[in-house]
Protein backbone atom coordinates (compact mmCIF):
# COMPACT_ATOMS: atom_id res chain seq x y z
CA UNK A 1 0.00 0.00 0.00
CA UNK A 2 2.82 2.40 0.80
CA UNK A 3 3.94 2.53 -2.83
CA UNK A 4 0.40 2.93 -4.16
CA UNK A 5 -0.65 5.70 -1.81
CA UNK A 6 0.75 9.00 -0.75
CA UNK A 7 -0.30 9.33 2.88
CA UNK A 8 -2.40 12.38 3.76
CA UNK A 9 -3.43 13.17 0.15
CA UNK A 10 -7.00 12.41 1.27
CA UNK A 11 -6.76 13.31 4.94
CA UNK A 12 -9.94 14.84 6.28
CA UNK A 13 -11.93 13.56 3.27
CA UNK A 14 -14.88 11.21 3.45
CA UNK A 15 -15.04 8.60 0.74
CA UNK A 16 -17.96 6.25 0.09
CA UNK A 17 -17.30 3.22 -2.09
CA UNK A 18 -19.60 0.48 -3.33
CA UNK A 19 -18.01 -2.83 -4.28
CA UNK A 20 -18.69 -6.36 -5.36
CA UNK A 21 -21.63 -7.94 -7.14
CA UNK A 22 -25.25 -7.95 -6.05
CA UNK A 23 -27.23 -11.17 -5.75
CA UNK A 24 -30.90 -11.07 -6.66
CA UNK A 25 -32.77 -13.99 -5.14
CA UNK A 26 -35.12 -16.17 -7.17
CA UNK A 27 -35.96 -18.43 -4.23
CA UNK A 28 -34.27 -19.50 -0.97
CA UNK A 29 -31.55 -21.45 -2.82
CA UNK A 30 -31.02 -19.60 -6.13
CA UNK A 31 -30.02 -16.14 -7.23
CA UNK A 32 -28.98 -14.06 -10.26
CA UNK A 33 -25.46 -12.73 -9.80
CA UNK A 34 -22.40 -11.69 -11.76
CA UNK A 35 -18.69 -12.35 -11.82
CA UNK A 36 -17.44 -9.36 -9.85
CA UNK A 37 -14.95 -10.40 -7.15
CA UNK A 38 -15.07 -7.02 -5.36
CA UNK A 39 -11.27 -6.76 -5.45
CA UNK A 40 -11.12 -3.42 -7.28
CA UNK A 41 -13.54 -1.74 -4.87
CA UNK A 42 -11.80 -3.23 -1.82
CA UNK A 43 -8.41 -2.07 -3.19
CA UNK A 44 -9.85 1.44 -3.58
CA UNK A 45 -11.11 1.34 0.02
CA UNK A 46 -7.77 0.09 1.37
CA UNK A 47 -5.72 2.67 -0.53
CA UNK A 48 -8.12 5.56 0.24
CA UNK A 49 -7.86 4.72 3.95
CA UNK A 50 -4.06 4.54 3.66
CA UNK A 51 -4.18 8.01 2.02
CA UNK A 52 -5.93 9.34 5.13
CA UNK A 53 -9.60 9.26 4.08
CA UNK A 54 -12.48 8.18 6.28
CA UNK A 55 -13.83 5.34 4.19
CA UNK A 56 -17.26 3.70 4.16
CA UNK A 57 -17.45 0.57 2.02
CA UNK A 58 -20.84 -0.81 1.00
CA UNK A 59 -20.07 -4.37 -0.03
CA UNK A 60 -22.12 -6.89 -1.94
CA UNK A 61 -21.58 -10.61 -1.28
CA UNK A 62 -17.80 -11.15 -1.53
CA UNK A 63 -15.25 -13.21 0.37
CA UNK A 64 -12.75 -10.48 1.14
CA UNK A 65 -11.38 -9.16 4.42
CA UNK A 66 -12.30 -5.63 5.48
CA UNK A 67 -9.28 -3.33 4.89
CA UNK A 68 -7.83 -1.74 8.06
CA UNK A 69 -9.63 1.39 9.21
CA UNK A 70 -12.55 0.95 6.80
CA UNK A 71 -16.17 1.01 7.95
CA UNK A 72 -17.98 -1.76 6.09
CA UNK A 73 -21.70 -2.27 5.47
CA UNK A 74 -22.68 -5.64 3.96
CA UNK A 75 -25.62 -5.91 1.58
CA UNK A 76 -26.93 -8.50 -0.86
CA UNK A 77 -29.48 -7.10 -3.32
CA UNK A 78 -29.30 -3.95 -5.49
CA UNK A 79 -32.20 -2.42 -3.56
CA UNK A 80 -30.33 -2.94 -0.26
CA UNK A 81 -27.15 -1.48 -1.76
CA UNK A 82 -29.09 1.60 -2.84
CA UNK A 83 -30.56 2.07 0.66
CA UNK A 84 -27.15 1.63 2.34
CA UNK A 85 -25.44 4.05 -0.08
CA UNK A 86 -28.12 6.74 0.30
CA UNK A 87 -28.09 6.36 4.11
CA UNK A 88 -24.31 6.94 4.16
CA UNK A 89 -24.36 9.80 1.61
CA UNK A 90 -24.63 12.96 3.77
CA UNK A 91 -21.19 14.46 4.40
CA UNK A 92 -19.32 12.40 1.80
CA UNK A 93 -16.77 14.20 -0.38
CA UNK A 94 -16.48 11.41 -2.92
CA UNK A 95 -18.66 8.52 -4.10
CA UNK A 96 -17.02 5.76 -6.14
CA UNK A 97 -19.48 3.29 -7.65
CA UNK A 98 -17.25 0.26 -8.15
CA UNK A 99 -19.99 -2.32 -7.58
CA UNK A 100 -21.28 -4.51 -10.41
CA UNK A 101 -24.94 -3.86 -9.63
CA UNK A 102 -27.42 -6.27 -11.22
CA UNK A 103 -29.36 -4.42 -13.92
CA UNK A 104 -32.45 -6.58 -13.45
CA UNK A 105 -33.91 -8.48 -10.51
CA UNK A 106 -36.73 -11.03 -10.37
CA UNK A 107 -40.12 -9.33 -10.02
CA UNK A 108 -40.84 -11.76 -7.18
CA UNK A 109 -38.65 -13.81 -4.88
CA UNK A 110 -40.42 -17.12 -4.27
CA UNK A 111 -40.62 -17.96 -0.54
CA UNK A 112 -40.18 -21.66 -1.31
CA UNK A 113 -37.82 -23.51 -3.62
CA UNK A 114 -39.05 -23.39 -7.24
CA UNK A 115 -39.82 -26.98 -8.29
CA UNK A 116 -38.86 -28.42 -11.66
CA UNK A 117 -42.02 -28.73 -13.81
CA UNK A 118 -42.18 -27.81 -17.54
CA UNK A 119 -39.41 -28.03 -20.15
CA UNK A 120 -38.91 -24.27 -20.09
CA UNK A 121 -39.13 -21.71 -17.32
CA UNK A 122 -39.75 -18.00 -17.81
CA UNK A 123 -38.74 -15.60 -15.05
CA UNK A 124 -39.87 -12.02 -15.22
CA UNK A 125 -37.24 -9.43 -14.32
CA UNK A 126 -37.55 -5.75 -13.51
CA UNK A 127 -34.92 -2.96 -13.77
CA UNK A 128 -33.07 -2.19 -10.55
CA UNK A 129 -32.55 1.42 -9.40
CA UNK A 130 -29.45 3.07 -10.90
CA UNK A 131 -27.59 3.86 -7.68
CA UNK A 132 -24.86 5.90 -9.36
CA UNK A 133 -27.28 8.12 -11.27
CA UNK A 134 -29.32 8.64 -8.08
CA UNK A 135 -26.22 9.66 -6.12
CA UNK A 136 -25.19 12.11 -8.88
CA UNK A 137 -28.65 13.73 -8.85
CA UNK A 138 -29.09 13.68 -5.04
CA UNK A 139 -29.51 16.78 -2.87
CA UNK A 140 -26.60 15.45 -0.76
CA UNK A 141 -24.43 14.89 -3.87
CA UNK A 142 -20.76 14.47 -2.97
CA UNK A 143 -18.31 16.91 -4.62
CA UNK A 144 -17.04 14.12 -6.83
CA UNK A 145 -19.08 11.25 -8.22
CA UNK A 146 -17.04 8.56 -9.93
CA UNK A 147 -18.45 5.63 -11.89
CA UNK A 148 -17.04 2.48 -13.39
CA UNK A 149 -17.90 1.01 -16.76
CA UNK A 150 -17.14 -2.56 -17.73
CA UNK A 151 -17.25 -2.84 -21.50
CA UNK A 152 -16.39 -5.48 -24.06
CA UNK A 153 -16.41 -3.11 -27.07
CA UNK A 154 -16.62 0.57 -28.08
CA UNK A 155 -15.21 1.54 -24.68
CA UNK A 156 -14.71 5.28 -25.33
CA UNK A 157 -18.21 5.79 -26.72
CA UNK A 158 -20.03 3.86 -23.99
CA UNK A 159 -17.93 5.32 -21.17
CA UNK A 160 -18.40 8.92 -22.35
CA UNK A 161 -22.11 8.28 -22.81
CA UNK A 162 -22.44 6.97 -19.21
CA UNK A 163 -20.44 9.95 -17.88
CA UNK A 164 -22.85 12.38 -19.52
CA UNK A 165 -26.08 10.47 -19.03
CA UNK A 166 -25.51 9.81 -15.30
CA UNK A 167 -24.06 13.26 -14.54
CA UNK A 168 -20.65 12.02 -13.34
CA UNK A 169 -17.37 13.83 -12.75
CA UNK A 170 -15.20 10.87 -13.74
CA UNK A 171 -15.73 7.41 -15.18
CA UNK A 172 -13.19 4.60 -15.04
CA UNK A 173 -13.66 2.16 -17.88
CA UNK A 174 -12.17 -1.26 -18.19
CA UNK A 175 -12.12 -3.57 -21.13
CA UNK A 176 -13.41 -6.83 -19.68
CA UNK A 177 -12.64 -8.65 -22.93
CA UNK A 178 -8.88 -8.07 -22.49
CA UNK A 179 -6.85 -11.04 -21.28
CA UNK A 180 -5.88 -11.18 -17.63
CA UNK A 181 -7.54 -8.01 -16.40
CA UNK A 182 -10.89 -7.03 -14.94
CA UNK A 183 -13.33 -9.49 -13.40
CA UNK A 184 -11.86 -12.22 -11.17
CA UNK A 185 -8.34 -11.04 -11.91
CA UNK A 186 -5.52 -9.65 -9.74
CA UNK A 187 -4.64 -6.99 -12.32
CA UNK A 188 -6.55 -4.18 -13.93
CA UNK A 189 -6.04 -1.30 -16.35
CA UNK A 190 -8.35 1.69 -16.72
CA UNK A 191 -9.23 4.41 -19.18
CA UNK A 192 -10.51 7.31 -17.06
CA UNK A 193 -12.66 10.01 -18.68
CA UNK A 194 -13.81 13.40 -17.51
CA UNK A 195 -15.91 15.71 -19.70
CA UNK A 196 -12.86 16.71 -21.77
CA UNK A 197 -10.04 14.25 -21.44
CA UNK A 198 -8.94 10.64 -21.28
CA UNK A 199 -6.31 9.46 -18.78
CA UNK A 200 -4.84 5.99 -19.14
CA UNK A 201 -3.90 4.02 -16.05
CA UNK A 202 -1.63 1.24 -17.29
CA UNK A 203 -1.97 -2.39 -16.33
CA UNK A 204 -0.94 -3.12 -12.77
CA UNK A 205 -2.14 -4.73 -9.57
CA UNK A 206 -5.56 -3.53 -8.46
CA UNK A 207 -3.78 -1.80 -5.54
CA UNK A 208 -1.51 0.13 -7.94
CA UNK A 209 -4.44 1.02 -10.22
CA UNK A 210 -6.48 2.15 -7.18
CA UNK A 211 -3.60 4.44 -6.13
CA UNK A 212 -3.48 6.05 -9.57
CA UNK A 213 -7.26 6.59 -9.71
CA UNK A 214 -7.33 8.02 -6.17
CA UNK A 215 -4.48 10.39 -7.09
CA UNK A 216 -6.65 11.73 -9.95
CA UNK A 217 -9.55 12.07 -7.51
CA UNK A 218 -7.43 13.82 -4.86
CA UNK A 219 -6.14 16.25 -7.50
CA UNK A 220 -9.73 17.16 -8.39
CA UNK A 221 -10.72 17.67 -4.74
CA UNK A 222 -7.76 20.03 -4.57
CA UNK A 223 -7.91 22.57 -1.80
CA UNK A 224 -11.70 22.43 -1.51
CA UNK A 225 -12.61 22.86 2.15
Ligand code: CTP
Nearest residue numbers: 097098099101128129130131132147148149150
Ligand atom coordinates in the same frame (compact mmCIF):
# COMPACT_ATOMS: atom_id res chain seq x y z
N1 CTP B 1 -24.63 1.17 -11.56
C1 CTP B 1 -25.43 1.46 -10.46
N2 CTP B 1 -26.69 0.93 -10.35
C2 CTP B 1 -27.16 0.10 -11.31
C3 CTP B 1 -26.36 -0.21 -12.44
C4 CTP B 1 -25.09 0.34 -12.53
O1 CTP B 1 -25.00 2.22 -9.59
N3 CTP B 1 -28.38 -0.41 -11.17
C5 CTP B 1 -23.30 1.79 -11.66
C6 CTP B 1 -22.13 0.83 -11.55
O2 CTP B 1 -21.74 0.69 -10.20
C7 CTP B 1 -21.06 1.52 -12.37
C8 CTP B 1 -21.85 2.28 -13.41
O3 CTP B 1 -23.19 2.38 -12.93
O4 CTP B 1 -20.34 2.49 -11.60
C9 CTP B 1 -21.86 1.67 -14.76
O5 CTP B 1 -22.30 0.34 -14.70
P1 CTP B 1 -22.50 -0.44 -16.05
O6 CTP B 1 -23.05 -1.79 -15.78
O7 CTP B 1 -21.21 -0.34 -16.86
O8 CTP B 1 -23.55 0.50 -16.80
P2 CTP B 1 -25.11 0.44 -16.93
O9 CTP B 1 -25.59 1.85 -16.77
O10 CTP B 1 -25.72 -0.58 -16.04
O11 CTP B 1 -25.29 0.06 -18.46
P3 CTP B 1 -25.05 -1.37 -19.24
O12 CTP B 1 -24.88 -2.45 -18.21
O13 CTP B 1 -26.26 -1.51 -20.10
O14 CTP B 1 -23.77 -1.15 -20.06
Ligand code: CA
Nearest residue numbers: 100101102103
Ligand atom coordinates in the same frame (compact mmCIF):
# COMPACT_ATOMS: atom_id res chain seq x y z
CA1 CA C 1 -25.04 -2.78 -15.95
